[in-house]
Amino acid sequence: MGKNSNLELDEIGCWSEVKLDILRDYAPAYTTIMSRQSFIKGYYYIDGFAGYGIHKSKTRNEFIHGSPSIALQVVPAFTGYHFVDLNSKKVEYLKASTATYPNARVYEGDCNKVLMEQIFPIVRYEQFKRALCLLDPYGLDLSWEVIFTSGQSKSIEIFLNFPIMDMNRNILLKNSDKVFPAQANRMTFFWGDESWKEVAYRKQKGLFDILEEKTSNQVMAVAFQKRLKEIAGFGYVPEPMPMRNTRGAIVYYLFFATPNKTGNKIVENIMRKYRNRRAV
Ligand SMILES: C[S@@+](CC[C@H](N)C(=O)[O-])C[C@H]1O[C@@H](n2cnc3c(N)ncnc32)[C@H](O)[C@@H]1O
Known part of the structure; x- marks a missing residue:
């Protein structure tokens, strides 16, 4: 990717590097x-929250390839690439650095709209199109509609960042009366309905x-895994991977959801x- 000395790059921790390593391992498979x-007529890489394609390591004085660069380097290559980001600087940089890839498209906008209106409609199961899609928001910025539509498509498999730290900081407070309605709405936007409230709090007669x-992080993650299977309709959703910071706290769970038995394995x-790789 291009020159990066003037960019305000994200500094990423070990928990983000593991996610990128998992993508690096799975994408070529x-x-x-x-x-x-x-019979497959096209298999695409879709990145809803693409970023610059390059990061700085929090712990080492090094640049690290972001998900778009990793996807572009995969051999055999994808048939096409769709990168979305809301931030115009990142989009501009991504456009410049993918200019030599005629099969890469960069979109500026809210991926909750762009995926639904422009990208998912071209990955139709019945047209023998398939896609691997990374949904990697900082927090609860992803709509359930996107997740649900991927599951229903039978053609799209996803890696999904389940942002438990954002949930714990802003929504899953000890006292649910203290949650601001705007924060609760963010949770409902991601979760798809208000059933998270029953999962998040256990009621007992005093x-x-x-x-x-x-309830615990684990309970939230298991309930979401069930939603991915039973409501979104993904055939396979392995146990998500908790991504921990250096203090051992779970920053997010990395979910994978697929219609595909082999991909799941x-x-x-x-x-x-x-x-078991320890945070450093
Ligand atoms: C965690 S970073 C993505 C990192 C990237 N996937 C990687 O691993 O290299 C999240 C990105 O999402 C972008 N973003 C935030 N909200 C968005 C939205 N609604 N639609 C598209 N992009 C968004 C941010 O500008 C940021 O670049």
């Missing part, structure tokens, strides 16, 4: 399988009152490999 199926107790194996 995906394109190899797709390229061997003669002596005089109903007592409310906050491969990602389970890849995640097993990284699951």
